[in-house]
Amino acid sequence: MTANNNSTSSLCNGIKIEHCSIGDPTNPPVLLIRGYSESMVTWAPFDEKIANCGFHVIKFDNRDMGLTQQFDNIIASDGGEPTFAYTINDMADDAVAVLDHYGISKAHVIGSSMGGLITQVVGTRHPERCITLTLIMTSYNVRAATGAAAAKQENKTFFAKLDKFKYLKEGLSLEEHINNCLILHEIIGVDPLYPQLSKENRETIKQNTTVEYERNGIDYESAGSDRQMLAINAFDGLEAEAHIRRLESIQIPTLVLHGLYDSLIPVEMGRQLASKIPACRIVEYVGNHYYGNHPDVFNFIINAITDHISRYSKP
Numbered sequence: 466m467t468a469n470n471n472s473t474s475s476l477c478n479g480i481k482i483e484h485c486s487i488g489d490p491t492n493p494p495v496l497l498i499r500g501y502s503e504s505m506v507t508w509a510p511f512d513e514k515i516a517n518c519g520f521h522v523i524k525f526d527n528r529d530m531g532l533t534q535q536f537d538n539i540i541a542s543d544g545g546e547p548t549f550a551y552t553i554n555d556m557a558d559d560a561v562a563v564l565d566h567y568g569i570s571k572a573h574v575i576g577s578s579m580g581g582l583i584t585q586v587v588g589t590r591h592p593e594r595c596i597t598l599t600l601i602m603t604s605y606n607v608r609a610a611t612g613a614a615a616a617k618q619e620n621k622t623f624f625a626k627l628d629k630f631k632y633l634k635e636g637l638s639l640e641e642h643i644n645n646c647l648i649l650h651e652i653i654g655v656d657p658l659y660p661q662l663s664k665e666n667r668e669t670i671k672q673n674t675t676v677e678y679e680r681n682g683i684d685y686e687s688a689g690s691d692r693q694m695l696a697i698n699a700f701d702g703l704e705a706e707a708h709i710r711r712l713e714s715i716q717i718p719t720l721v722l723h724g725l726y727d728s729l730i731p732v733e734m735g736r737q738l739a740s741k742i743p744a745c746r747i748v749e750y751v752g753n754h755y756y757g758n759h760p761d762v763f764n765f766i767i768n769a770i771t772d773h774i775s776r777y778s779k780p
Contacts, residue, residue, distance in 0.1 A: 472505070474532065477562035478555070483532035484525035484563050488516030493596070493778040494569045497524040498560055498587075500578030501697065502690035504531030506677045510669060511756065511767070515575075518771045520778075523572070525563050527580075528556055529689030531682040536692055550692045553700040557586035561594055570594070573774040577601040578730070578754070579697060585738075586700075588719070589711035597777050598719040599770055602727055602754055604734040605709055605741060608701040614731050623728040626652045632687040639678050646674045650755065656726035658751050659758035666758060712741045719745040720773040722766060724752030 472485035485505070495515055497508050505524040516522040526533035528551055536550035560583060564572055573596050576584030581603025588598050604610035615624050630649055633642060650670055651662050677683060684690055700708070719742045723735030732749060739747035748769045750762055757763045 472532070475566050477566050478559045480528065480534040480559070482525050482528075482534070482559060482563060484523065484566070486524075486567065487512055487522040488520055490521050490567075492516075492519050492521040493774070494564075494567070494572040495520045495522045495774065496560060496564060496569075496572045496574045497522060498574065498576035498580035498583050499524070499527055499530070500576070500580040501693055502530070502684060502687065504677060504682050506531065506680075506682065507673050509673055509676075514767045515771065518767075518775075520573070520771075520774070523563060523567055523569075525560070526682070527583075527693070528559060529692050530684060531677070532680065535689060537688060549695055549699055551696055553583060553586055553696050553704075554590065556583045556696065557590055560584075560587050561591050564594060571596050573597045573599070573778070575599040575601070575770065576603065578603055579607060579693065582607055582697070582700070585708070585712060588715050588717050589708065592715055592717055595717045597774050598717050599722065599773060600719065600735075600738065601722045601756075601766075602724055602730055602735070603738065604730050605712060605738050606701045606705045607730065608698050609705070610730045610734040613734070614727075614729055617731070620728045623652065632690075633683055633685055635683075635685040639675060642678050642683065643671050643674045646670050653729065653753055654755040655758055656724070656751060656753045658726075659762075663758050663760070665760055665763075666755075709741055712738075713743070715742060716744055718773070718777055720769065721745060721747040722769060723747065723749055724754065724757070725749050726752060727754050729754040 472483050474481050474483050499505055504526045508524050512522050529536055571594055574584050574587050581600040584598055588595050614620050654662055721735050721739040723732045725732050739745045750766055756766050
């Protein structure tokens with residue numbers, strides 16, 4: 466179990482951000498950026514695996530998630546133009562501010578799903594802060610990618626299950642929270658080759674949910690998640706074309722990792738993303754919108770990442 470309980474809150478980019486680090490601070494730095502509706506807790510055991518390969522891993526809770534500042538005073542307006550609490554650009558600037566807090570000038574930046582979009586924006590807004598980028602199960606236009614996935618006939622059952630998924634309500638017991646998270650991952654974490662959620666993933670989900678519950682980091686009623694989705698949709702609606710042009714000009718060594726059976730952001734979207742970035746290669750793995758559903762797949766992903774970032778790390 467990773468050391469998720471030693472986190473602390475600091476003022477970064479004008480807001481309070483919860484963060485922590487794992488591993489030797491003299492090792493090459495790696496910054497992890499989590500996806501939609503998830504906190505840094507859910508990087509476990511991925512974070513420790515990377516740290517154990519000789520890296521200093523830094524992670525943090527995104528805005529509106531975990532113990533980082535919430536934006537409950539800013540909600541979408543009724544009718545007319547929506548009120549946005551923040552943008553994807555703000556979230557990318559948060560990530561760089563966390564690096565500033567640790568006194569790190571450049572890092573290997575890794576992001577998954579929405580965190581992969583944020584990582585792209587870190588690369589385009591702050592290329593001088595990036596040694597490498599690793600983009601996991603993401604797209605340059607997340608809203609369009611999920612829309613394309615929902616339109617596929619073979620994904621109808623997947624999205625029907627997601628639509629029935631019940632979000633967390635305050636007052637539920639720890640056991641109820643765990644069961645809820647297991648149900649979600651039985652949708653997004655399984656694939657045709659491994660159709661039953663593995664015992665390893667079940668144990669990880671139970672441990673991470675327990676940590677989140679005990680630190681009072683649950684996003685009840687998905688209030689924070691809703692504001693994050695507004696930021697995603699606004700970025701995709703207002704900046705998608707300009708973002709692609711910016712991606713085409715970056716020269717940061719980049720790895721795209723994508724599950725072959727991703728039902729939320731299809732693998733072809735990962736291929737399109739990789740094609741837009743000059744110094745990029747793509748690695749595909751057996752999996753859905755998760756880090757594989759078998760220990761061998763998980764280790765394959767870890768090895769692909771550590772191979773990528775080791776190539777560009779000074780001895």
